[in-house]
Amino acid sequence: xxxxxxxxxxxxxxxxxxxxxxxxxxxxxxxxxxxxxxxxxxxxxxxxxxxxxxxxxxxxxxxxxxxxxxxxxxxxxxxxxxxxxxxxxxxxxxxxxxxxxxxxxxxxxxxxxxx
Amino acid sequence: xxxxxxxxxxxxxxxxxxxxxxxxxxxxxxxxxxxxxxxxxxxxxxxxxxxxxxxxxxxxxxxxxxxxxxxxxxxxxxxxxxxxxxxxxxxxxxxxxxxxxxxxxxxxxxxxx
Numbered sequence: 001x002x003x004x005x006x007x008x009x010x011x012x013x014x015x016x017x018x019x020x021x022x023x024x025x026x027x028x029x030x031x032x033x034x035x036x037x038x039x040x041x042x043x044x045x046x047x048x049x050x051x052x053x054x055x056x057x058x059x060x061x062x063x064x065x066x067x068x069x070x071x072x073x074x075x076x077x078x079x080x081x082x083x084x085x086x087x088x089x090x091x092x093x094x095x096x097x098x099x100x101x102x103x104x105x106x107x108x109x110x111x112x113x114x115x
Numbered sequence: 116x117x118x119x120x121x122x123x124x125x126x127x128x129x130x131x132x133x134x135x136x137x138x139x140x141x142x143x144x145x146x147x148x149x150x151x152x153x154x155x156x157x158x159x160x161x162x163x164x165x166x167x168x169x170x171x172x173x174x175x176x177x178x179x180x181x182x183x184x185x186x187x188x189x190x191x192x193x194x195x196x197x198x199x200x201x202x203x204x205x206x207x208x209x210x211x212x213x214x215x216x217x218x219x220x221x222x223x224x225x226x227x228x
Contacts, residue, residue: 047217
């Protein structure tokens with residue numbers, strides 16, 4: 001069984017500041033993947049970044065980076081230089097790499113960027 | 116645009132009715148996943164198909180069923196609808212059955228009245 005915990009239901013951040021969204025996980029799978037998705041108010045789910053449990057380096061995609069601390073079972077998303085368009089729900093998710101199951105999602109964090 | 120299409124965008128129906136949601140995966144993707152997003156349950160995995168065969172089941176009710184056709188599009192059938200089935204239903208696709216990245220469609224918003 002897998003579990004994702006996102007402890008920040010909502011966050012307010014000033015534009016241009018960096019943001020860290022917390023995510024902790026629990027799994028019995030020896031190999032797994034961690035994902036972050038963005039869901040704007042329009043409703044679509046946008047894939048942001050992926051980190052494999054075997055990856056030695058933290059994943060980065062443009063302004064997004066994933067702070068992966070395996071021993072602490074955390075996979076925090078860092079958004080640098082936040083923009084107004086970053087306002088959205090953010091979901092952390094995971095799955096076993098050799099599993100056919102779908103993603104297990106956290107409850108999400110509602111991020112609001114203020115001008 | 117993820118390349119995954121879902122129809123219809125919105126669906127309003129009455130309790131007890133049956134509806135079919137349709138999904139076309141990205142070109143080249145063999146695997147389709149269905150998810151339900153509701154206020155009560157959050158985002159939940161329902162079922163996965165890979166190249167026409169069921170691969171995995173999540174929290175899918177017995178009143179719900181799905182299939183994937185030879186052209187790889189998939190349909191999710193919801194029957195004997197209840198008020199609690201009102202939700203946003205997403206389809207996602209990936210290249211393989213153990214896909215690292217799943218690309219989500221825009222979703223179908225189902226309202227049961």
